[in-house]
Amino acid sequence: MSASLEKGIHALREVIDAPIASYFSSCVHCGLCAEACLFYTETGDPKYTPIHKLEPLRRVYEQEYTLLGRLKKRVGLSKAVTDAELDEWQELVYDSCTLCGRCSLVCPVGNDLVYMVRKLREGMAVSGHVPDGIRNATKRTVETGGPMGLKWPAVAHVLKHAEEVTGLKIPVDQAGADYLVLLSSMEIVNYPEYIEAIARIFHKAGISYTLASDAYEATNAGIQIGNSDLAKVIVSRIVDAAEKLKVKKVLSPECGHAYMAIRWEGPNLVGRPFGFEVVHVLELLDELRQKGVLKMKDKLKDPLILHDPCQIVRRGGVLQAPEPLIRQVAENYIPTADKQKLNWCCGGGGGASAIHTEAAEALRAKAFKIKKRQIEEAGVDTMVTFCANCRITIEEGFDHYEMNTKLLGLTELLAEHLEPVDANSASALP
Amino acid sequence: MTDLQFLTWVRGPGLNIAIGIFLLGVLWRLIEIYTLGRRKDLAAPRHAAGASGFHTVFRRSLPLPGMLKRSPVSYIGGYIFHAGLAIIVFLGAPHILLIKNLVGLSWPALPSQFIGLAAVVTMAAMVVVLADRINKPVKRFLSTFEDWFTWAVTFLPVLTGWMATQHLLLPYTQMLALHILSAEILLVVLPFSKLLHGFTLFGSRWYNGKVNAHKGVPV
């Protein structure tokens, strides 16, 4: 056994727990999880059945933690997990799994499959069986602060531009603010409008906030590659900054995995509950809407559908906020059949969008057909979402299928139709 | 060995051994599984109506919207044969009597004609489910020896029980003995195969519900 494989098995030994034992013992090979996985439904290839993606984990569980499995291994009835096998499984665990968690919803015996994929990735990561794209993104995040290698001066530049556009001051490193606002590199680079929208809305609501120059990046490639140690390094930056600036709340950007990393995995990664609250931007917006602060000057007339990002809605629990918000700003919102926690993934989550091999991109394009179908069935030209990663994947899909569909970010859309900002407000630029 | 000796053996020592292995296996496996522990979730919980392990234990018995259409055979066939097995095992007069003798509880039985009908329907559903496993690429791909074996081990008690009461193929005594023997094989196989899902499914659903309920998602 190679040293890296040994490390992988060791990591799995650490993470296998009672739920995993229960899940594997319950599986009846009914194959229903395949019907919930867009990589299967859009390709028809049975190897993309979610439970099959977990085969190495199942064997390690059986061989390490069951008496019969140990005996079977000893007499050669159960073959050991090998590097070659993990190599083969890399595609199944990363390229064709976006950690969207739809399979966990359908399993009739109640298996939480995505929970297991996340754990299997711990073993895959340390044994080196990870796609280069995700590995590089992780490296960049750990080394430079963000998956795209973005550094503070570049961020500061974007902030300055936003201040100019909005005419509002964007506070940085201001201790005692209510909110520490986090961003994701993708928003900074591709959708800077998000920052402007946040500035406007906070100003309108009169809530104090700040950015942190040493913790602006919310995304966490560590949880995508599946390594808790590295994920902890990344998330600790935010925790440290939040504690240093003594903010009450940390505002997660739209980005799905960022929310997952800071809201749900964060406390478990650092090993203690947070002294601050983590809020997703949509939760804040919905709260403002309910308070009547979020008033629209007009509404978007185009018929549109909503794409609920998996990590925020199905896996993040922000179930109720998105719909009232979209109704607030859109006159012709058309709910899709599979909405909210049932929504289909864009195909680029879980780090998949960072994998740029030809095969992975082709597979993603195939998987995207399900989104294409949703759009076509609704007969709309506009789709709204609230995750930077989803947006990139969906735009790629639109390009691939040469669709003329418009894709909008929910927060920006809200900001765009917001009642004009009161210019005399305190936080306005002089 | 005569028929009656065979029958007496399966009713006596055979049953003793089978129930012994069953109890031993189930306890061993369940303890092995559930003592593996689970880390406490340190993230601040979000509360949502209908989100809990308990809810999921029940909710998961119904298909998610759209799924019934995607895999009707799995759901409908599955419901019919699980319900059929439950009706036969828990509402057939001789079975209730067995349970009464083992644990002292008893309740009214259904007419034997109804149980016979349930057996036929159950077997039909099981055959359909088997055909589905052979035909559907995903199921065939996932299937291992264990899947075929456990199907047979589940099917045989129903078949032999029904054939015994209908006086088919073999004399009643032989068929009854085979019926009891096949049920004993089922008991022996159960703890060490996927059939354990009859027990662990509650744990699995509960864990799934609990983990997601922590995030405020009713699953």
Add this chain to the structure above:
Amino acid sequence: MQGPLIDTLARQGITRRTFLKYCATLASMMALPPTAGRAMAEAMAAARRPSVIWLPFQECTGCTESITRSHSPTIEGMIFDMISLDYQETLMAAAGHQAEAARANAMKENAGKYLLIVDGSIPLKMDGAYSCIGGRSNVDILKEAAAGCAAIVAMGSCASYGGIPKANPNPTGAVSVSDIVKDKPIVNIPGCPPIPVVMTGVLAHYLTFGSLPALDDKGRPKSFYGDTIHDRCYRRPFYDQGKFARTFDDEGARQGWCLFELGCKGPVTHNACATVKWNGGTSWPVESGHGCLGCSEPDFWDGGGFYKALSAPADPLKFAAAAAVVGAGAGVAVSFANRAKKSAARASHETTTLADLEK
């Protein structure tokens, strides 16, 4: 007592019509076509009386009682008039050497033609010393008598299957006739005791057609043993409705409900009691409120208790508690090993660095 049977019967006050009526009913019971009744009557009326030797072995004489006390004025008994019963210890006047001589004589005179009836099982332990007649062991006598017979009728469960003497732990090493004799046609008429009409039915068949009736896989006449007691039981509808007597004195028992739960072995017992009944059609065990014991099945005595329902465990669970304890113990042992392993894995955790991501 030579001459056609009908004359013998007439002398006993049995009219021809009575005999015809009896044969019609007998044919019906044996599931023979209606016309067979008359053929039977004619054949039997004119039949030559075959020599019959009746050997009693390890038995209780219940079978003989059953036959000879069959209902008055014993048409069944009359049938015996059409055979020449040359040896029957219980019934014959001769005793001692005379009796033995009669047997030897009959065997010699009718060599190859006589019918051998056996009741009782044959003990084999201690060279058969458990049961001897005139200083000779049963097994010895049987072998000798069987050698020259045309066919054997094993009367009762002991001769058919070993019966009560064979019950666990079978101290005398009792076996059935068919365990010893392999080269002769044998018809088993099990029951403890057997139903008289079954006996006469078989004799009638033998006399009419010169052969034994069709037998099932246990050597029993299909016409009488084809169905189970349960199949033909008048209480069967209660079984189907799930109505059971739970004690011998409860409301269900008074209502005449099914006795399955009280241990009735009807479902696994092949016999004609439910249709033929006993004591001239007066009643039979289930009708009198008691479950079937299964007396016509092999090893019925060791069938797990007369009052234990068929679907109940034959023995009380012996090691269920022990198995549960061992299972729990195994589980706990594995869980300790698992927890130790997992703690060790956690303790030896090496923090991952970026370099670790490479293969």
Add this chain to the structure above:
Amino acid sequence: MSLDAIPIHVVNAPSGEPGLTGNAPPLLRELLEQVRRLLDTGEPSAIDLSALPLTPADLDWLHDKLGSGEIAVALQANGESTLNETGCPGVWWITHRNEQGAVTSQFIEVTFVPELVKAHPRDVAIGQEQLEFMISDL
């Protein structure tokens, strides 16, 4: 003491017996065949009713259909037997009972006169002897 005095009796007669099974009507066709054969060849035949899966209701139905004819014979021989011609001449309903009055077997015979009714030549011969004896005594 009669059997009725024993306090175990079936209060609710087992169900399943009432109701027609549909097994009776085909018997009428079979009887028609048998009557034809009797007329064509003179060959008598019979149906063993106890060997067929007929409920009491089926038997009643059959009995009603066939009706009763002109002749009713009662035979006292080890219990009563009744040999009754039905509404269809040549079709006889025959019931044998034992001494306790229970039905032991039941037939429908298709014949000009049931065999059991006819006196056997040898019995007639005995009658002849008796008559001669009586005359010789005169």
